[in-house]
Amino acid sequence: MAVTTSELSTAAPSTGTQITPEMRLRAPARTGAEAIFQLLVACGVEYVFLNPGTDTAPIQEALVALAADGEAVPTLVPCLYENVAMAAAHGYFLVTRRPQLVVVHVDVGTQNLGGNVHDAMRGQAGVVVLAGRAPYTVDGQMPGGRDRPIQWQQDVTDQIGIMRGYVKWAHELARVETLHHLLPRAVQIAASEPAGPVYMTAAREILMEPLEGGSVDLVVARRARPVVTPSGDQQALEQLAEWLAEAEAPLAIVGTVGRHPEAVQSLVALAELLGMQVVDARGPLNVPFDHPLVADNANAAVREADVVLLIDVDVPWIPRHVTPADGTRIAQLDIDPLKESIALWGFPVDLPIQADSSKALPELFAAVERRGSAADRARWTARCDRYVAAHDGQQQARAAALDKLRNKRPIAAEWVGAALAERLPAESIVLDEMVTNSDAVRRYLGRSAPGSVLSAGAPGLGWALGAAVGVRLAAPDKTVVALVGDGSFVFGSPVAALWAAQQALSPFLTVILNNAGYNASKMPVLGLFPDGASHRADAFPGVRFPTPPDYAALARSCHAYGERVDDPAELGRAIERGLAAVRAGQAAVLDIMLAPI
Ligand SMILES: Cc1ncc(C[n+]2csc(CCOP(=O)(O)OP(=O)(O)O)c2C)c(N)n1
Numbered sequence: 001m002a003v004t005t006s007e008l009s010t011a012a013p014s015t016g017t018q019i020t021p022e023m024r025l026r027a028p029a030r031t032g033a034e035a036i037f038q039l040l041v042a043c044g045v046e047y048v049f050l051n052p053g054t055d056t057a058p059i060q061e062a063l064v065a066l067a068a069d070g071e072a073v074p075t076l077v078p079c080l081y082e083n084v085a086m087a088a089a090h091g092y093f094l095v096t097r098r099p100q101l102v103v104v105h106v107d108v109g110t111q112n113l114g115g116n117v118h119d120a121m122r123g124q125a126g127v128v129v130l131a132g133r134a135p136y137t138v139d140g141q142m143p144g145g146r147d148r149p150i151q152w153q154q155d156v157t158d159q160i161g162i163m164r165g166y167v168k169w170a171h172e173l174a175r176v177e178t179l180h181h182l183l184p185r186a187v188q189i190a191a192s193e194p195a196g197p198v199y200m201t202a203a204r205e206i207l208m209e210p211l212e213g214g215s216v217d218l219v220v221a222r223r224a225r226p227v228v229t230p231s232g233d234q235q236a237l238e239q240l241a242e243w244l245a246e247a248e249a250p251l252a253i254v255g256t257v258g259r260h261p262e263a264v265q266s267l268v269a270l271a272e273l274l275g276m277q278v279v280d281a282r283g284p285l286n287v288p289f290d291h292p293l294v295a296d297n298a299n300a301a302v303r304e305a306d307v308v309l310l311i312d313v314d315v316p317w318i319p320r321h322v323t324p325a326d327g328t329r330i331a332q333l334d335i336d337p338l339k340e341s342i343a344l345w346g347f348p349v350d351l352p353i354q355a356d357s358s359k360a361l362p363e364l365f366a367a368v369e370r371r372g373s374a375a376d377r378a379r380w381t382a383r384c385d386r387y388v389a390a391h392d393g394q395q396q397a398r399a400a401a402l403d404k405l406r407n408k409r410p411i412a413a414e415w416v417g418a419a420l421a422e423r424l425p426a427e428s429i430v431l432d433e434m435v436t437n438s439d440a441v442r443r444y445l446g447r448s449a450p451g452s453v454l455s456a457g458a459p460g461l462g463w464a465l466g467a468a469v470g471v472r473l474a475a476p477d478k479t480v481v482a483l484v485g486d487g488s489f490v491f492g493s494p495v496a497a498l499w500a501a502q503q504a505l506s507p508f509l510t511v512i513l514n515n516a517g518y519n520a521s522k523m524p525v526l527g528l529f530p531d532g533a534s535h536r537a538d539a540f541p542g543v544r545f546p547t548p549p550d551y552a553a554l555a556r557s558c559h560a561y562g563e564r565v566d567d568p569a570e571l572g573r574a575i576e577r578g579l580a581a582v583r584a585g586q587a588a589v590l591d592i593m594l595a596p597i
């Protein structure tokens, strides 16, 4: 049924502040699928990362039909493998904090989202996943009912169960009458901290079902907002400030503070005020890499601390390797201090404070400042000066070490870090999925800008390439660089990711730290069996790639620039060529040959 303009622009209700009269409160939607898009657009969803199947036909049709009517629809990014779609939405969220839509094919497409679902959960990325499910009707009673054999095979016992352990919320969209409640709810839950993925299924019958009046109610969608986060109980922050002010060796252990870039400055200010060391547990950029207060030896710092402040960190230390001394005061600032999703989380905390660290840190800084006597301040400054002096010595040692490595053949990972640091524009965003070469590269990468380093925040490999597609879409003026191991590169479905980058006009530079194998899967064999048969025979099944694929050629076959780099003297120029290709709109892959493991 046709809908008139007046029906679509009913006046704002008399109460409520969010809705202005010019905002329409209903939108045209002929079908359930069209209603889903109208609702998601109203919630701020801008992209749909799609891998289609028989069940998604109404969704594909809705995108075209709505656009033909002049309606706004999310921009389509075709993904030839589903894990790329999941990572791209994850990357987009890390930059914007806005969940996007991933659409996949029934149970099998859901399964192909793979380890990147784990990453979205542990990395606290708000992503809305919508999958088809087998049609409900069989005898032709309804449009969209079963019409091919696979739909009986796809009728599995518990499709939502595939995702249940990894999502904040999951639901089957069963009726068109409730879509206007459920879609905004999905986006709100995904975006609210701790953010995370949500999962919905929908059969073709509902996706094709006509909507009463040919329109959908947008009132709830217009109002949906992420929940306002707490800044932390004032009394508890005062208590913490007292502990920190008195401490002789205060230590912050940080995980994902930098997800809110403004929190980086607050953390640095607090650390510098107190002369407090920081252990960075490796998420986004939490503190500038070369800051003098970053602890060089994390275990020693944990052992020596008398006050430890855990900030948004899942694993502050490994008890088997180190624990804080008895009597150490341990406090926690975390949006999710209980960590209920981690079954065995037993780290001792005397003062757990639920808070958004970007809000709590400035409060804590002010509370510490208020407490500091002149004598306190002199003690804090002297402590800070000692760390700065030690750091100067360490920087000199690092520079000397680099001089020995810059001409080394095969290329040293440290030199890759330094060569990148020399050439990457300051505004670049680096995605770290380097695994065992990460420490060496980061030591010389010198990143300092908040928001300029991102990571999956979790160990599901195959994240960085897809994530780079999403990050570049979210930050089109920035240079996006994925630093990956050779194993991680392959896990990232490079054909699908590079092709998505081309289709979505989201070029990025990939740098492969190619050690011809899975070093991270070799090291535990040596660690657990130092004198074992593998060590003696130098035999490590499944971890070495003696004839690695030609990744540069693979890149070229996907319309990307591809270059293999063996010569350390050529590395800088190769990076420049890669960056030039990206500036010209083409994805680029540099396959840097390190010593094989
Ligand atoms: C999806 C997935 N599969 C397997 C693993 C186990 N795993 C952890 S590290 C690693 C090897 C990574 O190799 P590469 O990226 O080349 O880095 P390197 O270890 O060589 O530094 C593997 C297979 C994983 N973390 N995620």
Ligand SMILES: [Mg+2]
Binding pocket: 485, 486, 487, 513, 514, 515, 516, 517, 518, 519
């Ligand atoms: Mg490797």
